[in-house]
Each structure stands twice: as structure tokens, then as C-alpha cells.
Amino acid sequence: MIIGIVRETLATERRVAMIPAQVARLVKKQWLVIVTKDAGQAAGFSDADYLAVGAEVRPSNADVSQHADIIAAVNVHGDDLIRLSQEAKSGQVVIGMMDPLVNAQSLSNIAASGITTLALELIPRITRAQSMDVLSSMATVAGYKAVILAAHRAPRLFPMLMTAAGTLKPSRVFIMGVGVAGLQACATAKRLGGVVEAYDIRPAAREQILSVGAKPVELDLEAENTETAGGYAKEQSQEFIARQQQAMSKVLAAQDVVITTAAIPGRKAPVLITKAMVEAMKPGTVIVDLAAETGGNCELTQAGEEVLHHGVLILGPRNIASSAANHASQMYGTNLSNLLDLLINKDGELQLNREDEIIRDTLVTHQGALVNERLQGLLTPAGEQ
Secondary structure (H helix, E strand, O other): OEEEEOOOOOOOOOOOOOOHHHHHHHHHOOOEEEEEOOOOHHHOOOHHHHHHOOOEEEOOHHHHHHHOOEEEEEEOOHHHHHHHHHHOOOOOEEEEEOOOOOOHHHHHHHHHHOOEEEEHHHOOOOHHHHHHOHHHHHHHHHHHHHHHHHHHHOOOOOOOEEEOOEEEOOOEEEEEOOOHHHHHHHHHHHHOOOEEEEEOOOOOHHHHHHHOOOEEOOOOOOOOOOEOOOOOEOOOOHHHHHHHHHHHHHHHHOOOEEEEOOOOOOOOOOOOEOHHHHHOOOOOOEEEEOOHHHOOOEOOOOOOOEEEEOOEEEEOOOOHHHHHHHHHHHHHHHHHHHHHHHHEOOOOOEOOOOOOHHHHHHEEEEOOEEOOHHHHHHHOOHHHO
16 A cells, blocks of 8 residues: 655645654555655654654656545645646546535536545544545634634734733633634633633534633523534524624624634535624724634635735634644544554555445545535436435
8 A cells, every 4th residue: 555645735734644653653564655756854854754653755746646545635726626637547536625615516526536535524423424525624723723823913912911011901702603613713812811712603613612711701692403413503594694693793892812713614605794793893902813714704804815904914824724834743643543543454445435435425536427416416417306
């Protein structure tokens, strides 16, 4: 079995699919690992580090694609997807994050090339798959980095300080949406000394907020079916969102830092903070919008940009997990290597057991066809379902 680790081509991407410590595990299993030159450099891992654990370093991604049985990548979107389908051998396996719910048609189009693709965003949220869940791993990094970014840009310190020059009040930090990223943001802001509050429409979130030392904010709103089977917040009606915005305005006006994390897989992010709500906030407040890449939770967010409006700074970071590339790569690579253990048997042979829920849900294209039922449903006209 030959595992290929390619160098990422996305301009904002600094992660690498597997770090040397994980490659060492594969080499011990008698698998050959080939790595594109400088693949890990941006994450802090040199070619020498990979050579030291028994990998081979190849000059280009094309060289790796030509020889590998399985290609491991972080981002496989757009042009990368097309390039891999052109360079890869029929029957070759490509594993990475592909934004499949948005790129279903593109994935369907490349199926005819004969490559097998597994999209890591589709790993099911079940107990047995927790060690393979890249979305949760990367959300952990994103939640932490969002707080650090906010602390860096805020004009106030987070903790209360009693000094000879007087007492400094702690910053008030508000987290909107407490999935994995939101909970990590709560915990990080609390450790920095902030007074932390959080809100989520899911009733189960209250205990989770308390568990990380934050205070739940409860609005007098009723919503049904607030959570999907996978544990994500469910999309709500425009009428509910309007009532939520109105009730949230007073809460936001008292904050120094606001971090928004509300996202719906495959859909535009819900707008939780309107322009009018921003204008009612205190000058100097910092908003970090973790949903910037899918439209933003703040009406004024611009992905990859900083917006200053009425004294409020709105940050819309792209690919924020990549800003902690070393540890993010470690977590991503661990998720990936655990999936490889499921895909490859003790004899080093690939086994795509589609009766296994993890493999069935993650597998996208195989043997010249789009085989993922979830993506098939997205491409089927409503009248034909």
C-alpha cells in the first residue's frame, strides 16, 4: 500500500494531511509513504523530519499522484478536485475535505474519472467515529483561535486586574452558538479571565455552557426541532430569527467581545446580528464571525476582511484553523490515520465495506459513479424524489 501526502495549494492553507509522527505509524505497518517536497513546511515539519521516519520525499504533487494508491490531503476543492481527477489513476483513492454539500455537482462530474473519493466532512457523528471527526477537531482549533484573535484586537484586557493604577474591569465576552467551536471559545475566554456568556437555541446546550464555566443567556423564545440527528443546530424560520434578533439586541449592547459560530452544513449561515444591532453596540466592541466563509452571522461581515462600523470591529477570518497549522495538522492527521485503520486491513489491502456506516456515509465517488445517497439527494430534482 502506498500512501501519498500532497502539498496543499490553497493560498490560505498551512496544514498538512499527516505529520511525521503519524507517518511513522504507517511505515511500521510496512506501508510506503511518499510526501511532496515541502508539504509540511508551513506547519513546522521539514522534509528531513519525514525522511527520518521512513517516508520518501517526491518533487511534486503530480509525482505523488502518479504513484500513490491513496492520496491524503486537507483541502480538495475546485481546481484541486479537477486536477486530481486528471492526474490520478482509475481506482485511486483520494481522501480530504471537499465541502461536499456545496460541491456535489463537481464531485458527480469527476466520478467518471474512476477515482474513489472520501469526504471527511461526511464522517457520521456517532461514538465509533469520534476519533475520525475532522469537523470537531478543526472546530476546536477555530474556537480557541477566535478568542485569541479577539483578545489581540480588542482595546480592553480580558481579566480583571487590581493594580496601583486602579482596578480594570474584566471584558464581557458573548458566544453565539455553542457547538464544538463555541464551547472551546467559552472555555478559552474564561481561562483568559473574561466574564463569559453564551447562547444557543438547542435546549441541551444549557448544561454544556455551564460545564465550561460560562453563563447561559436565555431568551423568551420558543422553537421546535432545534437540533439535527447529527447534533447540529437546525435551520429556523425567518420569523423566529427576526424575534431572536430583537431579543438579542440588549444582550449584545453590553458586550466587549462577541464570537459567532452558527453554521448549517451546506447552507448559508443565518444572520444573527444585523447592521442596526451593530450600531447599538459599544464602540470598541470586537465581533469575530467564524461563519464568514458561508456568508457570515453578522450582516456586515466580509470574508477575509476587517470591517469597522460605528466603532465596532468585525473580523471575518478565512480558514482560521490553518492559523494554528502545527496542532491542527496533528489533530487532522490523527483523524485521518484512524480512518485509514478502518479502510485498510491487516494485510495492507483496501477494503471499502459499504455496510459499515462510517465508510458508507463518507464515500462519495466509486467505480465511476456518485455513490453517496446524501449527495445524490441534493442533485435529484424535487419532483423526482
